[in-house]
Amino acid sequence: MERIDDRPEARLALPSAEPIRLVDRSGGRVPGAPVPAPDPQTLARLLRAMVVGRRFDRQAGALARQGRLAVYPSSFGQEACQVGGALALAPADWLFPTYRDCVSLVARGVDPVEVLTLLRGDWHSGYDPERHRCATQCTPLATNASHAVGLTYAARRKGEDVAALVLMGDGATSEGDAHEAYNFAALWNAPVVFLIQNNQWAISVPVRKQSAAPTLAHKAIGYGMPGVRVDGNDAAAVHAVVDQALAEARCGHGPTIIEAMTYRLDPHTNSDAPQRYRDDDESEPWRERDPIDRLTALLRAEGMVDDAALAAMAEEGERLAAQVRDRLAEDEAPDPESLFAHVYATVPHALARQRATLRDELRGEPDEGPLGEPGAGLPAELRGGAHDELKEV
Amino acid sequence: MELSLAQALNRALRDALREDPDVVVYGEDVGPLGGVFRVTDGLTAEFGEERCFDAPIAESGIVGTAIGMAMNGLRPVVEMQFDAFGYPAFQQVVSHLAKMRNRTMGRLGLPVVVRVPYGGGIGGVEHHSDSSEAYYAHTPGLTVVTPAGPADGYSMLRDAIALPDPVIFLEPKRLYWSKAEVGAPARTEALDRAVVRRAGSDVTLLAYGPTVPTALEAAEAAHADGCAVEVVDLRSLAPFDDATVTASVRRTGRAVVVHEASTFGGYGAEVAARVTEQCFHYLEAPVLRVGGFDIPYPPPKLEHLHLPGVDRILDAIARLQWESGWTPGAAPGGPAGAGPALPAARSTS
Numbered sequence: 001m002e003r004i005d006d007r008p009e010a011r012l013a014l015p016s017a018e019p020i021r022l023v024d025r026s027g028g029r030v031p032g033a034p035v036p037a038p039d040p041q042t043l044a045r046l047l048r049a050m051v052v053g054r055r056f057d058r059q060a061g062a063l064a065r066q067g068r069l070a071v072y073p074s075s076f077g078q079e080a081c082q083v084g085g086a087l088a089l090a091p092a093d094w095l096f097p098t099y100r101d102c103v104s105l106v107a108r109g110v111d112p113v114e115v116l117t118l119l120r121g122d123w124h125s126g127y128d129p130e131r132h133r134c135a136t137q138c139t140p141l142a143t144n145a146s147h148a149v150g151l152t153y154a155a156r157r158k159g160e161d162v163a164a165l166v167l168m169g170d171g172a173t174s175e176g177d178a179h180e181a182y183n184f185a186a187l188w189n190a191p192v193v194f195l196i197q198n199n200q201w202a203i204s205v206p207v208r209k210q211s212a213a214p215t216l217a218h219k220a221i222g223y224g225m226p227g228v229r230v231d232g233n234d235a236a237a238v239h240a241v242v243d244q245a246l247a248e249a250r251c252g253h254g255p256t257i258i259e260a261m262t263y264r265l266d267p268h269t270n271s272d273a274p275q276r277y278r279d280d281d282e283s284e285p286w287r288e289r290d291p292i293d294r295l296t297a298l299l300r301a302e303g304m305v306d307d308a309a310l311a312a313m314a315e316e317g318e319r320l321a322a323q324v325r326d327r328l329a330e331d332e333a334p335d336p337e338s339l340f341a342h343v344y345a346t347v348p349h350a351l352a353r354q355r356a357t358l359r360d361e362l363r364g365e366p367d368e369g370p371l372g373e374p375g376a377g378l379p380a381e382l383r384g385g386a387h388d389e390l391k392e393v
Numbered sequence: 394m395e396l397s398l399a400q401a402l403n404r405a406l407r408d409a410l411r412e413d414p415d416v417v418v419y420g421e422d423v424g425p426l427g428g429v430f431r432v433t434d435g436l437t438a439e440f441g442e443e444r445c446f447d448a449p450i451a452e453s454g455i456v457g458t459a460i461g462m463a464m465n466g467l468r469p470v471v472e473m474q475f476d477a478f479g480y481p482a483f484q485q486v487v488s489h490l491a492k493m494r495n496r497t498m499g500r501l502g503l504p505v506v507v508r509v510p511y512g513g514g515i516g517g518v519e520h521h522s523d524s525s526e527a528y529y530a531h532t533p534g535l536t537v538v539t540p541a542g543p544a545d546g547y548s549m550l551r552d553a554i555a556l557p558d559p560v561i562f563l564e565p566k567r568l569y570w571s572k573a574e575v576g577a578p579a580r581t582e583a584l585d586r587a588v589v590r591r592a593g594s595d596v597t598l599l600a601y602g603p604t605v606p607t608a609l610e611a612a613e614a615a616h617a618d619g620c621a622v623e624v625v626d627l628r629s630l631a632p633f634d635d636a637t638v639t640a641s642v643r644r645t646g647r648a649v650v651v652h653e654a655s656t657f658g659g660y661g662a663e664v665a666a667r668v669t670e671q672c673f674h675y676l677e678a679p680v681l682r683v684g685g686f687d688i689p690y691p692p693p694k695l696e697h698l699h700l701p702g703v704d705r706i707l708d709a710i711a712r713l714q715w716e717s718g719w720t721p722g723a724a725p726g727g728p729a730g731a732g733p734a735l736p737a738a739r740s741t742s
Contacts, residue, residue, distance in 0.1 A: 123496075123498060124492075124495070124496040124497075125496050125497055125498070128497075128500050129464070129497055129500060129501055130500065130501070135464070136493075136496050136497060140484060140488050140489075143453075143457065143484060143485060143488065143489060144489075145457070146453070146454045146456075146457025146458050146460070146461060146485070147457055147458075147460050147461035147464060147489070148461060149454075149457075149458050149461055150457065150458035150459060150460060150461020150462040150463075150464070150465075150469075151461035151462065151464050151465045152461070152465075153458065153461070153462055153467075154461065154462040154463075154464075154465035154466055154467045155465055157417075157443070157467065158465075158466065162465075176453060176481070177453055177454070177457065177484070177485075180449075180451040180453050180454030180457065181454060181457065183449055183451060183454065184448075184449065184451070184454045184457075184458055187449060338498070341498075341499065342494050342495045342497075342498055342499035343494070343495055343533050343534050344494070344534065344536070344558050344632075345494070345502055345556075345557040345558050348585070348632035349632070349635070349636075350632060350633065350635065
């Protein structure tokens, strides 16, 4: 069959059987890796962001158990994916996270309390997407993937050098929206990298019940883009692979699907019951592949961090956790009128009427109903009690 | 100049593309073909593939990418080829397009127009004739509008593209070829206003999109029988123009809502409820709904039985508890001021 595009054939190879790995489980460098390892400064940044991110994640989990968050989907065990991905982005690039990617947002520099706005139940999203170049955390699976394609399309139209990283889980790849986004991205040669965090479980359903594909990365070939598998507990490898895919995307070689092999060590959220669907001992081998331990071992062995540096990272994590605790202890009541403020650019009169009804309810005044008195919110000549007079006009 | 609705919409897209470099138009077959209804005819030739282009057949992806474009400064106008083909995009429309401004506390508005050819009466086989307005109008955050003629088609589409919020722009297919004088680039009434198309003192017909010409025809027939029917073209289904509708019904004391969609849970139920709540003391009779039957849209050979026509509207008017106790077939009459001369219902055969 004649190829319908002119991208380099080499980019379209099937993913390797073994995930790309730069650092082995004991912290040694893996020889012959197909991507260059990040420089020492980047490796130290990755470790720091993972240490701080994990402390944040542990704190958020505790706050959920205390009832200070409505719910918290843990990132525990997936820090290498979230940090490795987020730190590979340039400042102008965009991140498209899901609800499980709080650590990636913290790594990207978003205020941790604003990250938790959604899960605290204060509002649906707390941070300014444009300022941080981070889309809202997406709860309907895979639906933000096409947003990334459209956003980078607009950027290219405006001559901006912007790439995007879409985070998605293994379960999300079964959604039709994932398929449509992959297809649009490849067709439009969009500078988008799809990072699938294959953490083996979609709530209670194992990945083997999601797809009959040899690997999730294999799906890429059908869309005409490369699929890459990477050890998702190796922050150096995730960063290197995402960085390379972003570089390819920027120079017009199109999108990439990266499948990062990792594991969700915690329950789906604090209200999940994993004992109903998986054995505790399943997670043991994954605990031995801990991404922080691994990178720490490498950096120590090569003299790139010492005890003082590690202590400083831990200290930074503690400070952040304390800040999150303190700031969340101040229970600010969201403004009731904010319910009506941002439905449309300007508040339509019917919504203004409902806002007034809520105001009355809060003051303990009689409820006029959602439409108010007959004629409320209407022009003066149609309002009020002179019904019979009006009728005869 | 005289233009059809399809031509007026085409003109609106062309003028918007000319005036605003951020406007892009895409969808299925909207490129060289010009859309299955030719609404995008010639746009790719004039503006190039960068501004008007074919998308893969993936409605959710079309709306999803439009959301991303609008997040980054473009004003996409996308086409769902037919009403029922827009359903795969429903999650993008409801969960993201409608809510992004709200979710982001007003930081990200999405100026996206989703054009949806809708309704029946064109002999379309199944899935080509749905009236999907109630699904959209029920969703807070969406502006849902529908023109009933070429002049409004031009003006409302220009206004929709200029709006800082997402618009579901419902185009009545069976009116695509109806022609009228259009003063483009002149604008008609504001996008959120209903318009009295025909004044009358006895009863208000509330119609929109494809049923506006039918309502006007019914008003003309009733006029011959001595009943002065006012016809209000709602134009904007969300937000709803309570002021115009309430003023009309308070004047006439009687109201009938007319739409093609199935009646149960339909948009007419909302209209009837609002009118009843706001005009109760003025009403001489219950607000009636005239719509399609509560059935899946019928095949072409039977659709004429489903679509509300002049006779069904006149029958409804006749049921509005006229003081003279008129029943179908009775002679019209009655003194001025004691109720109108009443319309004669026509045979539905």
